[in-house]
Amino acid sequence: MPSTAVRARGLxxxxxxxxxxxxxxxxxxxxxxxxxxxxNGAGKTTLLGLLLGLAVADHGQLEVLGxxxxxxxxxxxxxxxxxxxxxxxxxxxxxQNLSALASLRGRVDGSRDAVDExxxxxxxxxxxxxxxxxxxxxxxxxxxxxxxxxxEPRLLVLDEPANGLDPAGKRQVHRVLTELAxxxxxxILSSHRMDDLTALCDEVSLLSVGRVVFSGPVQKxxxxxxxxxxxxxxxxxxxxxxxxxxxxxxxxxxxxRSGSPADDGSLFVRGPQASVEDLVVRLVGAGLVPRExxxxxxxxxxAFLALTGAxxxxxxAR
Amino acid sequence: MSVAAATAPTRTTAVPVLRGYRxxxxxxxxxxxxxxxxxxxxxxxxxxxxxxxxxxxxxADAVYGRWMGQSGWAGSLVILVFMGTLVLPLLTCVVAxxxxxxxxxxxxxxxxxxxxxxxxxxxLAKALAALTVTLVLLGALVGSSIVGGLVSIGSHPLxxxxxxxxxxxxxxxxxxxxxxxALPPTLAFSAVGLLGSVALGRSPxxxxxxxVLALVLEGVQLMPVPAALxxxxxxxxxxxxxxxLTSPTQLETLWIGVGxxxxxxxxxxxxxxxxxxxxxxxxxxxxGSGRRFLVAGLAPLAGLVVLTTFSVAVATGATGSGVxxxxxxxxxxxxxxxxxxxxxDELHRPAVTKEQLQTSARCDKGGDRVDDTxxxxxxxxxxxxTLPGASATGTAIYQLDVAADGRYVADxxxxxxxxxxxxxxxxxxxxxxxxxQFDGFVDLLDTPPRGTR
Ligand SMILES: Nc1ncnc2c1ncn2[C@@H]1O[C@H](COP(=O)(O)OP(=O)(O)OP(=O)(O)O)[C@@H](O)[C@H]1O
Ligand SMILES: [Mg+2]
Numbered sequence: 201m202p203s204t205a206v207r208a209r210g211l212x213x214x215x216x217x218x219x220x221x222x223x224x225x226x227x228x229x230x231x232x233x234x235x236x237x238x239x240n241g242a243g244k245t246t247l248l249g250l251l252l253g254l255a256v257a258d259h260g261q262l263e264v265l266g267x268x269x270x271x272x273x274x275x276x277x278x279x280x281x282x283x284x285x286x287x288x289x290x291x292x293x294x295x296q297n298l299s300a301l302a303s304l305r306g307r308v309d310g311s312r313d314a315v316d317e318x319x320x321x322x323x324x325x326x327x328x329x330x331x332x333x334x335x336x337x338x339x340x341x342x343x344x345x346x347x348x349x350x351x352e353p354r355l356l357v358l359d360e361p362a363n364g365l366d367p368a369g370k371r372q373v374h375r376v377l378t379e380l381a382x383x384x385x386x387x388i389l390s391s392h393r394m395d396d397l398t399a400l401c402d403e404v405s406l407l408s409v410g411r412v413v414f415s416g417p418v419q420k421x422x423x424x425x426x427x428x429x430x431x432x433x434x435x436x437x438x439x440x441x442x443x444x445x446x447x448x449x450x451x452x453x454x455x456x457r458s459g460s461p462a463d464d465g466s467l468f469v470r471g472p473q474a475s476v477e478d479l480v481v482r483l484v485g486a487g488l489v490p491r492e493x494x495x496x497x498x499x500x501x502x503a504f505l506a507l508t509g510a511x512x513x514x515x516x517a518r
Numbered sequence: 519m520s521v522a523a524a525t526a527p528t529r530t531t532a533v534p535v536l537r538g539y540r541x542x543x544x545x546x547x548x549x550x551x552x553x554x555x556x557x558x559x560x561x562x563x564x565x566x567x568x569x570x571x572x573x574x575x576x577x578a579d580a581v582y583g584r585w586m587g588q589s590g591w592a593g594s595l596v597i598l599v600f601m602g603t604l605v606l607p608l609l610t611c612v613v614a615x616x617x618x619x620x621x622x623x624x625x626x627x628x629x630x631x632x633x634x635x636x637x638x639x640x641x642l643a644k645a646l647a648a649l650t651v652t653l654v655l656l657g658a659l660v661g662s663s664i665v666g667g668l669v670s671i672g673s674h675p676l677x678x679x680x681x682x683x684x685x686x687x688x689x690x691x692x693x694x695x696x697x698x699x700a701l702p703p704t705l706a707f708s709a710v711g712l713l714g715s716v717a718l719g720r721s722p723x724x725x726x727x728x729x730v731l732a733l734v735l736e737g738v739q740l741m742p743v744p745a746a747l748x749x750x751x752x753x754x755x756x757x758x759x760x761x762x763l764t765s766p767t768q769l770e771t772l773w774i775g776v777g778x779x780x781x782x783x784x785x786x787x788x789x790x791x792x793x794x795x796x797x798x799x800x801x802x803x804x805x806g807s808g809r810r811f812l813v814a815g816l817a818p819l820a821g822l823v824v825l826t827t828f829s830v831a832v833a834t835g836a837t838g839s840g841v842x843x844x845x846x847x848x849x850x851x852x853x854x855x856x857x858x859x860x861x862x863d864e865l866h867r868p869a870v871t872k873e874q875l876q877t878s879a880r881c882d883k884g885g886d887r888v889d890d891t892x893x894x895x896x897x898x899x900x901x902x903x904t905l906p907g908a909s910a911t912g913t914a915i916y917q918l919d920v921a922a923d924g925r926y927v928a929d930x931x932x933x934x935x936x937x938x939x940x941x942x943x944x945x946x947x948x949x950x951x952x953x954x955q956f957d958g959f960v961d962l963l964d965t966p967p968r969g970t971r
Contacts, residue, residue, distance in 0.1 A: 287629025291548040
């Protein structure tokens, strides 16, 4: 197995005037779980579609499992997955969906036992003989994952696999994916939820309007967060405000912030970690008690917003 | 790295068409709608023939409708006539018209492409699956209509469309062949269904394409269009069976219908294929393009109509409506002589032969001021024949309602002893008078009628 499962250089894909991918580089090592994250329309689905051979890039090179991607639909064996929903047939039962697909693919083991084993793995054994018509979004996602696993792929490409899953389902899918990765399967998945990805991924790539703005380990992404917004609640909002205004490196944000109850006396400040710590010292010195102090969004989310430019937009909107 | 992993990367080969075909059949078989349609095809013709055959008022509007109480084979022919009007195009809508669109509705294209890895093979698999299901449904209709008729009435002789008597063996063979002639036009409509399904995606117009086409063609058939155009339309191929019901058979129109239908089937399938393999499957919002359908779908088919019409006109020399006095006179005289022999037989009178009768007919359309040509309900004919052993000649009058497609209904207008009464009193009880009202047809093509002996 090549140690690099996916290698992309300068991938560009346009749809008319829309540049969906704009010079994307991507390296994913074998056995890694790699997350693609980015706002709506960033190009995640487009990139995953290229990996599945559903479309061909206009420019750039793409190697999947050591084989260069050429024409559409001609890809290295061992790639499986789905983009834009798991694509199931509602009139067939869960079991029929899997066994029909298995016999379509031919070489995979479509025996009842193998199918049952897969259904058990994604937690659908109890509804194996129910038509997919009645399945919830989360059940469909799980069945789609099972379908992708039928061919014992070496590269699994999943577009928003956690979409619609309840916390238990999410944990179960995460467990399945982690086990697969441990057995050497490379997994590339997309999400626009940072928390999903941090729990699962070795590395993430952050896409923004067709470009990769960050690629690397999740911890490194956190460092990109820059200045974080903090919410401060004290016994004396007016006093706290004047202390904060005098703290070097710290900016007091005005206006209402989304996600906070109106007039709960909270104050929003922005600045580097050191200045925030300085503020605490000064507050205590001034005899004010900080009841609550914490970042408004997680570090990763802040990095996401900072790198995709969403933070600026939010600022501009005010 | 394991040993297996060190091997060179293998390219996935596309799934063989046969496996794709099986996959399509599994999906089709799971569709409730299709199961209901199959059930209807299995039951409706049998129930219809079973019930209607025992009634006193028979569907005389349909060719052979008036014979349903006499022979079980008539029911199957009546069903065949119904099928050719709208039902078979409708069936192709449900099968071929939906087979591509269903993936659009379910959003499963990408999934299927990833699994099969060849849009060419997906097309083949789907087209073959649609063909198979269409054949199954057609087979169900054939079987059900025949069984229904034979069980309720039994296998009895019937006159052909030229009046000649057909026994059970000939009927069995002819009815099966007649159904077989419905296959090529059904394939043509199926192919149009594929085209609509590929080109217009989820839009209902795509699904209904075969029926829309059938309605348009029916409309054209109702208009006074030249015979060459009429014969060159796939709808007319549903009438090709009529040539099998005469002795000798008149197969020219039938073969033209087969040729036209297969050309439509081939062209429409090719157009659908071309549109399909060029489709951009990354576009989720794809809903087909009406303009592309017009340019890449309808325009070539319209071209085919022009081409086939021209070819038929040149090859057969057919001009005008195809209905004229000479053809009607020949057809009517032939039918009358055959049916007269049948009536004589039923009344247990001394046997006569068709040759002894020396039947002739003189027809006139709408009096003196109207040209004796073209379809209409105002044809009036006088049939003359010689009674063997008597010096006198018999005459009988018929009002003819001639349809634009060449079918006519002859309605006896006296004398009462010959064609005026229904039924006739035979020694074994009352029976329908075969000379009272009967169906026949003229071949629209301008060739000398070969149905006379
Ligand atoms: N077939 C297509 N035709 C036209 N434009 C397209 C097509 N596919 C994608 N796009 C455009 O390309 C851009 C990237 O789309 P893509 O679906 O890859 O984004 P995404 O990151 O998956 O978004 P989401 O998070 O909403 O799923 C968008 O601007 C989209 O409008
Ligand atoms: Mg997407």
